[in-house]
Amino acid sequence: WGVDEIHGPRLAHGTTTLAFRFRHGVIAAADTRSSCGSYVACLASCKVIPVHQHLLGTTSGTSADCATWYRVLQRELRLRELREGQLPSVASAAKLLSAMMSRYRGLDLCVATALCGWDRSGPTLFYVYSDGTRLQGDIFSVGSGSPYAYGVLDRGYHYDMTNQEAYALARCAVAHATHRDAYSGGSVDLFHVRESGWEHVSRSDACVLYVELSSSAP
Numbered sequence: 001w002g003v004d005e006i007h008g009p010r011l012a013h014g015t016t017t018l019a020f021r022f023r024h025g026v027i028a029a030a031d032t033r034s035s036c037g038s039y040v041a042c043l044a045s046c047k048v049i050p051v052h053q054h055l056l057g058t059t060s061g062t063s064a065d066c067a068t069w070y071r072v073l074q075r076e077l078r079l080r081e082l083r084e085g086q087l088p089s090v091a092s093a094a095k096l097l098s099a100m101m102s103r104y105r106g107l108d109l110c111v112a113t114a115l116c117g118w119d120r121s122g123p124t125l126f127y128v129y130s131d132g133t134r135l136q137g138d139i140f141s142v143g144s145g146s147p148y149a150y151g152v153l154d155r156g157y158h159y160d161m162t163n164q165e166a167y168a169l170a171r172c173a174v175a176h177a178t179h180r181d182a183y184s185g186g187s188v189d190l191f192h193v194r195e196s197g198w199e200h201v202s203r204s205d206a207c208v209l210y211v212e213l214s215s216s217a218p
Helices: 003-007 063-084 090-102 146-156 163-180 206-216
Strands: 017-022 025-031 034-036 039-042 048-052 055-058 111-119 122-129 134-136 139-142 187-194 197-205
Touching: 017 055, 017 111, 017 122, 017 146, 017 163, 025 048, 025 055, 025 111, 025 122, 025 163, 048 063, 055 063, 055 187, 063 090, 063 111, 090 111, 090 122, 090 134, 111 139, 111 187, 122 139, 139 146, 146 163, 163 187, 163 197, 163 206, 187 206, 197 206
Parallel strands: none
Antiparallel strands: 017 025, 017 139, 025 187, 034 039, 048 055, 055 111, 111 122, 122 134, 187 197
């Protein structure tokens, strides 16, 4: 039997997710289109998943893998909180997720995530991939639309942004990515992780947002 007869055909999928750290917290944003090859499965999926009150994760890869591993992470962090009497740091959460997924390296697990949180060290951001890769940074964008998002982020990002500047930058980056990337679209979800916890700021139609941004450009 061929590979397609055993496992089925390999279907292309894509997305645009991003996260960045700034003075007032961590911003997470993503499009809402879930696709499987040329088939758009859902236009209103949520690709930013709450882990606990002070931690969110963006999801890119296979939807089922992302959902499963975030449930596992939520459980493990809750158990650790009960044992230790306090929530683990973002770095600890990233290290735990990386270690758990690295055991399945080579088995077609596909999860790429940015963990966005606020802990005792302040706003913190980590990128974790299913092969065990774990990186700390200020800006990450993941998915097929990420090259377009990085173009906007690299031009507009600075650490001392106001909240409104950060919101505008994230919306602009995802909207431009959905315009250029065939696998991204739907709406733009925007989240903000503050010291007091995470907040869902808005969900805006990506096409409408792109038109507004284009018409207001100099």
